[in-house]
Amino acid sequence: MANxxxxxxxxKWLSPIIILFALYVQFHGDYSPGGGFQAGVIFSSAIxxxxxxxxxxxxxxxxxxxILRIGASLGVLIYGGVGVASMILGGNFLNYSVLASTPVAxxxxxxxxIELGVGITVASVMVLLFFTFARRVAxx
Amino acid sequence: xxxxxxxxxxxxxxxxALAVLKTRHLFAMAMLFGLYSLLVAGLxxxxxxxxxxxxxxxxxxGISTVLMLVTLASIKDGHELVSTQKSRTAPLxxxxxxxxxxxxxxxxxxxxxxxxxxxxxxxxxxxxxxxxEETGVPNLVTAVLASYRGFDxxxxxxxxxxxxxxxxxxxxxxxKLRIKEVSNGK
Amino acid sequence: xxxxxxGHINYWLIVAIMMVGLYTLMSRSNLIKKLAxxxxxxxxxILFYVSLGKVTGGTVPIISEEYSxxxxxxxxxxxxxxxxxxxxxxxxxxxxxxxxxxxxxxxEENEISAMDEKE
Amino acid sequence: xxxxxxxxxxxxxxxxxxxxxxxxxxxxxxLTLIVCLISxxxxxxxLYEVIDGSHVIYELGGWRPPWGIEYKIDSLNAFVALIVSAxxxxxxxxxxxxxxxxxxxxxxxxxxxxxxxxxxGLLGIALTGDIFNxxxxxxxxxxxxxxxxxxxxxxxxxxxxxxxxxxxxIGATFFLIGVGFLFAASGSLNTADIASRFDSFKDMQLxxxxxxxxVMGIALKAAIxxxxxxxxxxxxxxxxxxxxxLSATATKVSIYVLLRILYDLYPVDYWVNxxxxxxxxxxxxxxxxxxxxxxxxxxxxxxxxxxxxxAQIGYIVIGFSLVSQLGLTAAILHLFNxxxxxxxxxxxxxxxLYRANTTELGSLRGLGRDMPWxxxxxxxxxxxxxxxxxxxxxxxxxxxxxxxVEKGMWIVVITIVLGSVLAIGYVWKIVENLYFRSKRxxxxxxxxxxxxxxxxxxxxxxxxxxxxxILCIFFGLNTELSFEAASSAATALLKQ
Numbered sequence: 001m002a003n004x005x006x007x008x009x010x011x012k013w014l015s016p017i018i019i020l021f022a023l024y025v026q027f028h029g030d031y032s033p034g035g036g037f038q039a040g041v042i043f044s045s046a047i048x049x050x051x052x053x054x055x056x057x058x059x060x061x062x063x064x065x066x067i068l069r070i071g072a073s074l075g076v077l078i079y080g081g082v083g084v085a086s087m088i089l090g091g092n093f094l095n096y097s098v099l100a101s102t103p104v105a106x107x108x109x110x111x112x113x114i115e116l117g118v119g120i121t122v123a124s125v126m127v128l129l130f131f132t133f134a135r136r137v138a139x140x
Numbered sequence: 141x142x143x144x145x146x147x148x149x150x151x152x153x154x155x156x157a158l159a160v161l162k163t164r165h166l167f168a169m170a171m172l173f174g175l176y177s178l179l180v181a182g183l184x185x186x187x188x189x190x191x192x193x194x195x196x197x198x199x200x201x202g203i204s205t206v207l208m209l210v211t212l213a214s215i216k217d218g219h220e221l222v223s224t225q226k227s228r229t230a231p232l233x234x235x236x237x238x239x240x241x242x243x244x245x246x247x248x249x250x251x252x253x254x255x256x257x258x259x260x261x262x263x264x265x266x267x268x269x270x271x272x273e274e275t276g277v278p279n280l281v282t283a284v285l286a287s288y289r290g291f292d293x294x295x296x297x298x299x300x301x302x303x304x305x306x307x308x309x310x311x312x313x314x315x316k317l318r319i320k321e322v323s324n325g326k
Numbered sequence: 327x328x329x330x331x332x333g334h335i336n337y338w339l340i341v342a343i344m345m346v347g348l349y350t351l352m353s354r355s356n357l358i359k360k361l362a363x364x365x366x367x368x369x370x371x372i373l374f375y376v377s378l379g380k381v382t383g384g385t386v387p388i389i390s391e392e393y394s395x396x397x398x399x400x401x402x403x404x405x406x407x408x409x410x411x412x413x414x415x416x417x418x419x420x421x422x423x424x425x426x427x428x429x430x431x432x433x434e435e436n437e438i439s440a441m442d443e444k445e
Numbered sequence: 446x447x448x449x450x451x452x453x454x455x456x457x458x459x460x461x462x463x464x465x466x467x468x469x470x471x472x473x474x475x476l477t478l479i480v481c482l483i484s485x486x487x488x489x490x491x492l493y494e495v496i497d498g499s500h501v502i503y504e505l506g507g508w509r510p511p512w513g514i515e516y517k518i519d520s521l522n523a524f525v526a527l528i529v530s531a532x533x534x535x536x537x538x539x540x541x542x543x544x545x546x547x548x549x550x551x552x553x554x555x556x557x558x559x560x561x562x563x564x565x566g567l568l569g570i571a572l573t574g575d576i577f578n579x580x581x582x583x584x585x586x587x588x589x590x591x592x593x594x595x596x597x598x599x600x601x602x603x604x605x606x607x608x609x610x611x612x613x614x615i616g617a618t619f620f621l622i623g624v625g626f627l628f629a630a631s632g633s634l635n636t637a638d639i640a641s642r643f644d645s646f647k648d649m650q651l652x653x654x655x656x657x658x659x660v661m662g663i664a665l666k667a668a669i670x671x672x673x674x675x676x677x678x679x680x681x682x683x684x685x686x687x688x689x690x691l692s693a694t695a696t697k698v699s700i701y702v703l704l705r706i707l708y709d710l711y712p713v714d715y716w717v718n719x720x721x722x723x724x725x726x727x728x729x730x731x732x733x734x735x736x737x738x739x740x741x742x743x744x745x746x747x748x749x750x751x752x753x754x755x756a757q758i759g760y761i762v763i764g765f766s767l768v769s770q771l772g773l774t775a776a777i778l779h780l781f782n783x784x785x786x787x788x789x790x791x792x793x794x795x796x797x798l799y800r801a802n803t804t805e806l807g808s809l810r811g812l813g814r815d816m817p818w819x820x821x822x823x824x825x826x827x828x829x830x831x832x833x834x835x836x837x838x839x840x841x842x843x844x845x846x847x848x849x850v851e852k853g854m855w856i857v858v859i860t861i862v863l864g865s866v867l868a869i870g871y872v873w874k875i876v877e878n879l880y881f882r883s884k885r886x887x888x889x890x891x892x893x894x895x896x897x898x899x900x901x902x903x904x905x906x907x908x909x910x911x912x913x914x915i916l917c918i919f920f921g922l923n924t925e926l927s928f929e930a931a932s933s934a935a936t937a938l939l940k941q
Binding site for chain 2: 332333334339340342348359361363373377382383385388395397398399402412415418421433
């Protein structure tokens with residue numbers, strides 16, 4: 001597939017748009033359908049598309065595996081970290097109300113941060129899954 | 141109207157499920173499976189659940205189907221064997237009993253869309269009433285997901301991480317792992 | 327009677343789909359097909375939950391001034407989690423299938439258990 | 446105090462992702478051990494606080510139940526959390542030398558991360574007061590378990606993990622269906638909330654079906670008799686460390702969930718006339734006989750122990766199906782006692798595997814004479830399994846017999862005695878092969894792997910084995926401590 005000009009051009013144009021859409025879904029999830037999980041999966045589909053057209057090695061150059069591993073852990077740590085931060089600030093675990101001056105602002109802030117954590121973990125793990133599986137297909 | 145759409149989609153879905161069951165060509169099955177997920181996503185839209193539809197479309201039609209295809213490509217085996225040894229009556233009987241039990245259970249379930257049913261009257265009522273006020277987020281699904289039941293979502297992210305770790309443990313090494321052909325010690 | 331059927335038929339259909347999934351899982355020997363059946367079974371359960379959240383005349387649970395009746399967000403939230411759990415299980419299952427194929431050179435349960443018994 | 450309870454979850458949750466990234470087997474092992482020890486300390490403290498019948502309530506996210514998720518910890522929660530974290534410590538101690546021997550070096554950090562996630566999942570199940578949250582943590586522990594089992598050396602480990610994955614997921618999905626039906630009837634997911642409003646919807650068929658599906662799903666995960674088929678392969682093919690941890694905790698935690706459903710979520714008088722106790726009781730009895738008999742037939746030590754687990758689960762099922770304070774106490778006490786006995790025996794089997802590279806009883810002949818101390822500890826644990834006075838096994842069987850006599854169930858009494866006789870048979874089989882059979886020509890020095898380091902049992906392994914064996918005797922002689930905890934837990938369950 002890597003030699004098909006149309007596919008290559010379309011992928012080049014489409015991937016950034018998909019990533020942009022993922023970012024929209026990520027940060028507009030409070031007002032419209034969507035959120036960290038959906039954004040993560042959409043983001044990973046952009047990378048999937050790229051690696052299907054340009055090959056696994058090219059995609060691995062774009063995003064090396066160790067970054068994905070760190071990302072997978074980082075997302076959970078961000079989420080848990082928000083919980084721990086709210087404990088340190090005197091609330092219960094995951095009580096975002098204490099994170100900002102007013103409870104509602106705190107809630108909103110907390111939700112945005114944890115959604116980001118979800119997005120990072122999901123995107124990393126989904127891409128990681130695909131890479132790990134796809135490596136088994138590559139002729140050795 | 142939405143009930144009719146709902147029923148039509150459900151019938152399609154049943155047909156699709158039967159097709160997955162019947163087909164012997166595994167690549168065709170993967171495609172049918174993707175279609176099945178897409179239909180489910182459509183049903184979720186009819187049921188006012190765009191968030192779930194979004195996820196199902198991305199996960200069921202996207203990730204699951206892609207993983208299934210990659211697995212098929214990796215094992216290089218596109219056909220299911222016609223198995224004669226495995227008994228099919230026992231599973232059929234079990235499924236009929238389970239299905240019968242479930243239908244027995246749904247006897248006194250509230251009708252689809254009944255606004256007076258217990259799930260709407262109890263816990264959820266407060267989310268709709270005060271959700272935006274308390275969390276500052278108009279999308280109540282996000283509000284409940286991230287705040288009221290934020291701990292579940294933390295668990296969900298942990299599940300994703302666990303799956304990632306598990307798959308890396310299984311397929312992570314580039315070389316094929318040496319595996320003993322016989323049980324230990326023999 | 328007709329009212330009863332109209333009120334329940336969607337649940338019956340969902341149960342039927344659930345059981346087709348379960349039957350696929352239990353009666354087939356091919357491991358990939360088993361996983362597809364498992365996934366269909368779970369998806370049908372998810373569908374059941376989401377159906378519980380529907381309110382007639384309601385709309386998507388995103389608060390806005392134009393609407394006053396909303397569908398129930400709770401089952402939707404629960405099922406977002408369940409979908410993720412489902413895909414995580416399926417991914418792990420596929421990884422196991424690849425390893426089983428490498429170790430046994432087969433993905434048919436019958437053949438594999440025959441090989442296991444020989445040892 | 447309240448914040449401590451959540452730390453039980455938060456610590457493994459924050460440490461596991463970090464563990465997965467550290468490329469050092471020593472550091473990751475140390476982190477895991479620290480996590481287990483801290484969990485043990487916290488759960489001991491919580492148990493100490495609630496043993497008088499009080500509760501610790503923790504509202505996650507600061508939301509009041511039933512809108513938010515709540516932890517409402519009584520002595521049963523704390524007791525189960527204690528079992529899980531104590532067994533975590535024991536298997537972690539054993540892991541120090543066993544894991545590098547069995548797992549590919551590159552995978553060790555991931556292995557320990559998965560181990561911590563499994564611990565996290567089991568602790569989460571043990572603490573939560575919300576049935577959907579329970580499902581989420583059930584899946585965390587299950588997914589980690591499937592991955593851990595598949596790390597076994599033999600290729601059979603892969604098929605064992607796969608069939609466990611299929612059956613475990615069916616079980617979890619059945620549970621989810623049950624939760625959905627209960628939610629359709631009650632509109633709530635909080636255990637206490639559902640229990641308090643139970644009368645308003647108890648006549649619905651939904652509620653009945655919900656109970657059946659939840660019990661079936663969890664029985665599958667707990668390997669209660671006809672649904673046990675995944676267990677023998679899963680436990681015997683898993684790496685030794687995993688086998689120890691799972692045999693001591695996984696089914697125990699599932700049984701705990703069953704107790705919660707039957708005694709807490711549903712009122713006892715709802716199901717006591719539904720034939721359910723009779724069915725469970727007969728399944729328990731069949732499990733005792735069947736499990737013991739199959740164990741006796743086995744020629745491989747780990748498989749023998751796994752079948753014996755099915756029988757021991759049968760005792761626990763008998764205990765709580767008697768529906769009495771005493772029976773319930775015996776069941777809960779046996780959760781702890783059996784965890785202790787089985788983990789000790791699995792540690793013994795793990796040491797034999799490490800030294801002799803096999804657990805086939807035929808190949809182990811006479812090995813006990815070369816390793817007298819290991820052999821002595823295995824024998825002690827074996828005696829506990831039979832139920833010899835002075836050991837933990839005796840304590841539970843005694844209470845169980847008393848409970849059965851109290852109810853006038855003579856068949857149950859006969860079953861328990863018969864089960865013990867069969868237990869003598871299969872424990873003797875181990876002892877006989879290890880000590881009384883003449884040695885085979887193969888000496889441990891020239892085992893197939895031939896490593897000179899293997900000629901000695903590592904200190905950490907011996908320590909784990911002896912801690913287990915001594916505790917078997919300690920809690921067999923000092924019954925007050927464990928009995929008080931179990932009976933307080935039983936009271937907490939029956940009160941509601």
